[in-house]
Amino acid sequence: MGDVRCARATPNVRGGAVSRLSASYDSGGAGAPLLGDTIGAALARVASAQPDAEALVSRHQGIRLTYGELVEAVDGVARGLLSVGIEKGDRVGIWAPTCTEWTLLQFACARTGAILVNVNPAYRPSELAYALGQSGVRMLVTARAFKTSDYLEMLSSVRADLPRLEMAVTIDGEAAGGARDLEWSALVERGAGVDPSEVAKRGEQLDTDDPINIQYTSGTTGNPKGATLTHHNILNNGHSLAQVMRYTAADRVCIPVPLYHCFGMGVGNLGCITAGAAMIYPAASFEPLATLEAIAEERCTSVYGVPTMFIAMLEHPRFGEFDLYSFRTGIMAGAPCPVEVMKRVVDEMHAREICIGYGMTETAPVSFLTRPDDDIERRVSTVGTLLPNAEGKIVDPFTGRTVAVGETGEVCTRGYLVMRGYWDNPEATSEAIDEAGWMHTGDLGVMDGDGYLNIVGRIKDMVIRGGENLYPREIEELLFQHPAVASAQVIGVPDERMGEELMAWVVVREGVEVTEDELREFCRGRVAHFKVPRYFKFTTDFPMTVTGKIQKFKMREMAIEELGLEAAASITTA
Known part of the structure; x- marks a missing residue:
């Protein structure tokens, strides 16, 4: 680290402007002090300060809870966990779409020291069995069914293979x-028969460094x-984001992202309780119309989502009907x-401070974030700078050395936000977190002289065509500029000859037509010839996870x- 600190101390002059950095290492600075609370203590504190403030609105369930009512309900569930013998460190699974019960269980586990295991609502029997078995879940809280999935039938089909699963609790x-x-x-x-003092x-x-949550990553190969x-980890990340985004008790946060993911239960739920803001759930899973209705009718000031969610809202035929001026x-x-x-999103949804x-x-999950005061250029071209109390650097993926500002390499992060490790998987943990505590993300990025990060792709998504390293993100950005293109993935x-070629999957705007040749010609005039996709496929959607992440490995297989x-594809390469 000594060389990097020296590099930061020497101003880097670029284009007449002086930058802070010359090597791609930065620190988010001290910021506000980190919280030393457990999640349960943080919830109790905000409820004591504002018991009558609205805390949670689950629109599809018709439920509204104040902070006082939320804590009372959470403690009721916590007493229920104690009544069936759940101990500190026991794993309790949750397999359900977005609902009030999900959140009550999240906070009840935090109150009792049980480790909440988030189960993806899209899991099939083999995936369910792996997650429950690998983590040793003792109790599973589950919905009976969701959409076309019969959860209880799937659970029954694998239950004989799960000797540590003692009980299932059905939400509905x-x-x-x-x-x-x-x-x-x-x-x-x-739980009503358990004295409330037992929860206290x-x-x-409990200790703040106790493991409290296991989330299975959506791996592209092998088991998650x-x-x-x-x-x-997760309380301070939510708190840091709430501070950077200037949340107060007056904010109302629309959370259409799934709760099973850190974006929903961490950034969403925990960020809200640290600021005393309201959590608004539009639907059991993402629906663009329900989300637009929630923003307008609940006067939401903030909305979370992945790009495909915002695209779906912008492209919805009724988009123009909604008053979204509360959306800040x-x-x-x-x-x-x-x-x-x-x-x-900035111009048509009025989200002037969208990050x-x-x-x-x-x-x-968040390490880098643009700031509300960043100019529009920063917010459309980077993922921002480090959050307070976090470190980041860009390293050569082959040598591990920190690269110079402006050079491409693997993004690494370090600080309070890095996980304890992968559950019962020390080998995978040591591959991801090095001896110095750096989390190796597998993402390729470029850091500028002011610490702003631009993600150029995944190491595994990088396309090598005839020796040229090509980054799909660049071509996707180009295709998005074509007026007929609603969405694109490359x-x-x-x-056999070039090793790899580029293929673009394109969703065309409704009521518009465009041909492969027209898109190819559009690209030719703007990028080098070898960056023009050889193949085009017109589609209506992309294979994706329940959180809206594009599954490029499935696109490649198809x-x-x-x-x-x-x-x-069968040719073996070195």
Whole structure:
């Protein structure tokens, strides 16, 4: 680190302006002191300060809770957990879409020291069995069904393979059928027989560095890994974001992102309680119309989402009907944000202080964020600078050395926000977090002389065509500038001669037509010839996770089959 500090001390003159950095290392500075609270203590403190303020609105359930009512309900669930013998460190799973019960369980686990295991609502039986088995879940709280998925049927099909799963609690409807299984209401009723002082006693045993949450990453190969986060990780990340975004008790935050993800339960729920803001759930899962209605009718001041969510709202045929002038800020994160989409969110949704965020589940999740006062150029071209109390650097992925400002390398972060590790997986943990405590993200980025980060792609998404390193993000940004293009994703597909070629998947705006040749010609006049996609595919959507992240590995698999590239894909390279 000595060389890097020396580099920072020497001003870097670029284009007549003096920059802070010459090497790609930066620190977010001290900021406000980190919280030393557990999540339960933080919730109790805000409820004591403003018991009558609205805390949670679940519009699809018709539920509204003040902070006083929220704490009372949370403690009821916490007593229910104690009544069935849940101990500190026990894993309690939650498999459900967005609902009030999800949040009550989140805070009840935090109050009792149980480790909440977030189960992706889109999981199929094999994925469910892996997550519950690998983490050793003792109790699973589940919805009966969601959309076309019968959760109880899937659970029944794998339950014999889960000897550590003692009970299932059904949120809606009858119990699952096991000897110790319960309905949600019965769990709460049992808790009524537990003295409230028992919850307080359990709280005295808890520490901010205790693991409190396991979130399984959506890996593209092999089994997902359970990122293990502490009270200190996720509470302080939510608190830091709330401060940077200037939240107060007057803010109302629309949370259409799924609660199972750190964006929903961490940035969303925990960020709100640290500021005393209201959590607004538009629907059980993302629906563009429901989200627009929630912003307008609840007078939401902030909205969270991935770019595909904002695109869906902007492209909705009823978009123009809604009064969105209360919408002041928010975070767009989870995937690269096209410049044109960002400009439309600012201009057409009136989100003058919208922020772009960057991070990963393993960093609780946000590490970089644009600021409300950043000019529009910064907010459409970067993911901002480091949050307070965090460090970041860009390293050569082959040598591990910190690169100079303006050079591409792997993004690494360090600080309070880095996870404890992957649950019961020390090998994967040591691969991700080095001996100096740096989390290696696998993302390729460029840091400028003022610490602003631009993400250029994933190391694994980088396309190598005839020896040229190509970054799909650059081509995607270009295609977004074409007036007929609503959305675009670029991948690499195998090629026997060049190694890889570019392929663009394009969603065309409604009522507009465009051809491959027209898009190809549009690109030719703006980028080098080798960056022009060889293949185009017109589609109505992309394969994606429940959080809205594009699954490029699935796009590549589909493209290989559709284009007949199996022979090229079978070629082994060094």
